[in-house]
Amino acid sequence: xxxxxxxxxxxxxxxxxxxxxxxxxxxxxxxxxxxxxxxxxxxxxxxxxxxxxxxxxxxxxxxxxxxxxxxxxxxxxxxxxxxxxxxxxxxxxxxxxx
Amino acid sequence: xxxxxxxxxxxxxxxxxxxxxxxxxxxxxxxxxxxxxxxxxxxxxxxxxxxxxxxxxxxxxxxxxxxxxxxxxxxxxxxxxxxxxxxxxxxxxxxxxxxxxxxxxxxxxxxxxxxxxxxxxxxxxxxxxxxxxxxxxxxxxxxxxxxxxxxxxxxxxxxxxxxxxxxxxxxxxxxxxx
Numbered sequence: 001x002x003x004x005x006x007x008x009x010x011x012x013x014x015x016x017x018x019x020x021x022x023x024x025x026x027x028x029x030x031x032x033x034x035x036x037x038x039x040x041x042x043x044x045x046x047x048x049x050x051x052x053x054x055x056x057x058x059x060x061x062x063x064x065x066x067x068x069x070x071x072x073x074x075x076x077x078x079x080x081x082x083x084x085x086x087x088x089x090x091x092x093x094x095x096x097x098x
Numbered sequence: 099x100x101x102x103x104x105x106x107x108x109x110x111x112x113x114x115x116x117x118x119x120x121x122x123x124x125x126x127x128x129x130x131x132x133x134x135x136x137x138x139x140x141x142x143x144x145x146x147x148x149x150x151x152x153x154x155x156x157x158x159x160x161x162x163x164x165x166x167x168x169x170x171x172x173x174x175x176x177x178x179x180x181x182x183x184x185x186x187x188x189x190x191x192x193x194x195x196x197x198x199x200x201x202x203x204x205x206x207x208x209x210x211x212x213x214x215x216x217x218x219x220x221x222x223x224x225x226x227x228x229x230x231x232x233x234x235x236x237x238x239x240x241x242x243x244x245x246x247x248x249x250x251x252x253x254x255x256x257x258x259x260x261x262x263x264x265x266x267x268x269x270x271x272x273x274x275x276x
Contacts, residue, residue: 007159016162020224024165028222036165070115074256 010047017043034083035072038065041086061089107212112255114216115168117247122172126213127152130246131175133209137202140194145184146202147238149176159231164243166222171245176228177203181237196241203242216249 006012021036045062048054054062064086072079131150139145151157151174160174161167167174177199184195207217220243228240265274 007155007162013162017165020163020227021165023224024222032222039165070253073113 010043010050014040014043014047031072031076031079034079035069038069038083038086042066042069057089057093061086064089107208109255110252111207111211112216112249112253113218114245114247114249114253115218116250117169117171117216117245118250119170120172120248122215122246122248126215127173127246129213130206130209130215133205134175134177134202137198137205139198139201140190141187143183143187143191143194144198145179145187145191145195146199147178147180148202149178149232149234149240150174151176151232156231160223160228160243163227163231164220164223166220167243167245168218169245169247169250171218171247173246175203175206175244175246176232176240177242177244178234178238178240181239199241203244206244210246214248215246216252218245219243220245 017036017040021040025033025036042062042065045054045058045065049059049062064082068078068082071082127150131148134146134148135144151160152172157171157174160176161170179192179195179199184191187194203219207219210217221241223240223243225240228234228243229238232240234240261276262273266272267274
């Protein structure tokens with residue numbers, strides 16, 4: 001039986017974020033699209049962590065996003081470098097997976 | 099007040115995106131709102147309407163439809179322009195109303211900063227969803243949201259384009275040298 005309010009449900013929070021962000025991206029600065037996506041990635045890892053599905057490498061990605069995502073406001077080149085680093089980190093997880 | 103004091107307040111304000119769990123006193127929120135309504139407005143139309151949101155559950159709901167709202171602020175100010183008012187300024191009315199509400203928002207954020215309260219102006223939210231959640235009438239258009247709360251930390255300032263680049267003297271071409 002569901003006892004918690006739907007607005008407290010972590011899946012629902014991510015769902016609304018994705019839908020509202022999709023609409024927002026139609027008019028927002030183009031670079032905000034990548035920002036919304038990695039913000040969603042951070043939220044998804046947090047959700048996986050709560051469900052016991054995130055290991056240290058994923059938590060490290062979450063921490064990296066949390067600490068550096070706002071570089072988009074100050075230094076776009078730094079933000080793009082962050083995206084590349086994240087791709088590399090997730091690629092290593094894929095490579096090492098059995 | 100010395101001019102330097104005001105400049106320090108203007109320079110010190112930062113966009114804050116992480117907040118402490120600490121309540122803002124009612125009297126401080128009143129000062130912030132009052133600072134807003136003393137902004138200039140074209141033809142003194144005062145096209146703004148503000149919704150001050152303090153209810154935590156309502157803030158959580160608004161956060162769900164506001165991708166640009168980061169952290170957990172103690173309060174939100176939803177700044178709206180009122181069509182019934184800005185139309186009185188003719189074809190320029192809507193544009194002027196955006197300028198007016200922006201000046202009101204800046205007043206609020208400076209007042210907040212002077213009280214040790216962090217703020218962030220936010221335009222990335224769903225107007226449609228916000229109107230539904232807050233039950234706003236058709237003539238109210240939410241155009242800007244300001245998050246308010248005590249900062250976990252004050253962010254470092256981003257670089258500013260220098261005066262010599264953005265200011266011209268007596269026409270285009272002659273750069274300001276101060």
